[in-house]
Amino acid sequence: MFSFGSSKSAIGLDVGTYSVKMVHMKKGSAEPQILSFGIAHFPNEGAVASDGQIVDPNAVSEVIKELFKSSKVKPTNVVTCLSNQNIISRFIKVPMMADNELEEAVKYEAEQYVPYALDEMNLSFYKLSQVEEDGIAQHFILLVCAQKDILKNFLNTLKNAAVTPQVVDVDNLAIINSLEKAIRPDEVTAIIDIGASSTNINIIKEGVLKFTRNILIAGNNITNAIMNVLKLDFAQAENIKTEEVVVSTSEDSEDNDVSEVVRSIIEELASEIRRSFDYYKAQHREHTINRILLSGGTAKLKNLDVFLANELGVEVEKANPLEGIVANVANVDQLNEHLLELTAAIGLALREVM
Numbered sequence: 430m431f432s433f434g435s436s437k438s439a440i441g442l443d444v445g446t447y448s449v450k451m452v453h454m455k456k457g458s459a460e461p462q463i464l465s466f467g468i469a470h471f472p473n474e475g476a477v478a479s480d481g482q483i484v485d486p487n488a489v490s491e492v493i494k495e496l497f498k499s500s501k502v503k504p505t506n507v508v509t510c511l512s513n514q515n516i517i518s519r520f521i522k523v524p525m526m527a528d529n530e531l532e533e534a535v536k537y538e539a540e541q542y543v544p545y546a547l548d549e550m551n552l553s554f555y556k557l558s559q560v561e562e563d564g565i566a567q568h569f570i571l572l573v574c575a576q577k578d579i580l581k582n583f584l585n586t587l588k589n590a591a592v593t594p595q596v597v598d599v600d601n602l603a604i605i606n607s608l609e610k611a612i613r614p615d616e617v618t619a620i621i622d623i624g625a626s627s628t629n630i631n632i633i634k635e636g637v638l639k640f641t642r643n644i645l646i647a648g649n650n651i652t653n654a655i656m657n658v659l660k661l662d663f664a665q666a667e668n669i670k671t672e673e674v675v676v677s678t679s680e681d682s683e684d685n686d687v688s689e690v691v692r693s694i695i696e697e698l699a700s701e702i703r704r705s706f707d708y709y710k711a712q713h714r715e716h717t718i719n720r721i722l723l724s725g726g727t728a729k730l731k732n733l734d735v736f737l738a739n740e741l742g743v744e745v746e747k748a749n750p751l752e753g754i755v756a757n758v759a760n761v762d763q764l765n766e767h768l769l770e771l772t773a774a775i776g777l778a779l780r781e782v783m
């Protein structure tokens with residue numbers, strides 16, 4: 430048999446604080462294909478802490494093992510990610526130089542930005558673009574540092590689930606990768622992933638990431654508020670949130686306590702997003718953010734997109750990570766239902782099969 434690389438497949442694995450997501454993809458003859466996918470929830474809350482750190486490694490590895498087993502997929506060529514929350518990322522500028530010198534220069538810069546000893550950190554960097562400052566050409570670089578202990582803990586947890594990843598990326602970079610086709614080069618786009626514990630804001634201009642920030646307001650805040658108002662347990666409140674809650678755009682006399690409390694959380698989230706936009710605009714002398722793309726499970730909250738568009742005065746779309754990808758799966762409806770949660774996992778696998 431000849432191989433033209435068309436059978437090359439990869440698995441994207443995203444361990445979130447709410448659920449683990451897995452997407453199996455392969456190179457197609459024209460477009461990459463999704464062959465299968467799976468989502469598994471943690472049986473108990475708190476296996477992964479809200480800051481993304483693994484608290485109960487056994488519970489997490491059991492869920493991952495079970496996910497591969499039930500999906501009937503072998504964990505080979507796995508690409509995974511750490512949560513952006515566990516990463517120190519900084520944008521830095523370094524004068525133009527050869528690649529072999531760049532690493533040393535970045536390390537030198539990192540010492541000034543990273544509040545830990547560098548030998549306790551895994552350090553990595555991405556060349557984003559070239560910029561000119563005071564007439565001098567510079568590399569614009571994203572510096573990415575993870576504490577060695579956090580990465581080690583994560584890798585051990587995966588190892589106990591018989592998973593040895595080829596690559597460990599960062600979730601927000603995977604999300605951006607998966608939505609690359611939706612980013613118009615002439616626009617300033619904000620990609621906002623709203624998960625269970627945190628919301629990650631990324632601003633991209635001319636195809637280059639310019640700003641990233643995490644906010645600790647997301648789906649769990651809404652569930653917890655519903656639990657308090659209606660005196661329900663977590664699962665019941667989740668059910669109300671996903672089935673019944675609609676974010677109301679105006680203060681309405683018909684509003685009940687749940688709508689009010691949900692709206693006040695989303696208002697707070699919107700004002701944090703606005704604050705990030707204002708900071709970005711001031712830093713980059715920018716007037717407009719043209720478009721917001723939403724991903725993550727909480728992006729499915731009914732009417733959230735309309736509410737944010739009104740509140741922020743920016744066009745808002747739910748992201749479509751299937752653009753340019755063939756869904757070669759048996760359960761297309763289920764895939765579509767969970768696409769927004771699967772965005773990062775798709776972006777991870779995509780890197781290997783493009």
Ligand SMILES: Nc1ncnc2c1ncn2[C@@H]1O[C@H](COP(=O)(O)OP(=O)(O)OP(=O)(O)O)[C@@H](O)[C@H]1O
Pocket residue numbers: 444445446447448449481512623624625626627628647648649667670671672724725726727728729730731769770
């Ligand atoms: N239809 C829906 N309406 C509202 N919220 C939803 C819906 N479906 C899922 N969610 C919420 O989405 C969240 C899970 O999303 P996601 O899988 O992106 O989170 P995660 O990646 O595990 O979390 P994080 O990124 O914060 O670690 C949960 O809070 C869940 O309740």
Ligand SMILES: [Mg+2]
Pocket residue numbers: 445446600624625725
């Ligand atoms: Mg997530």
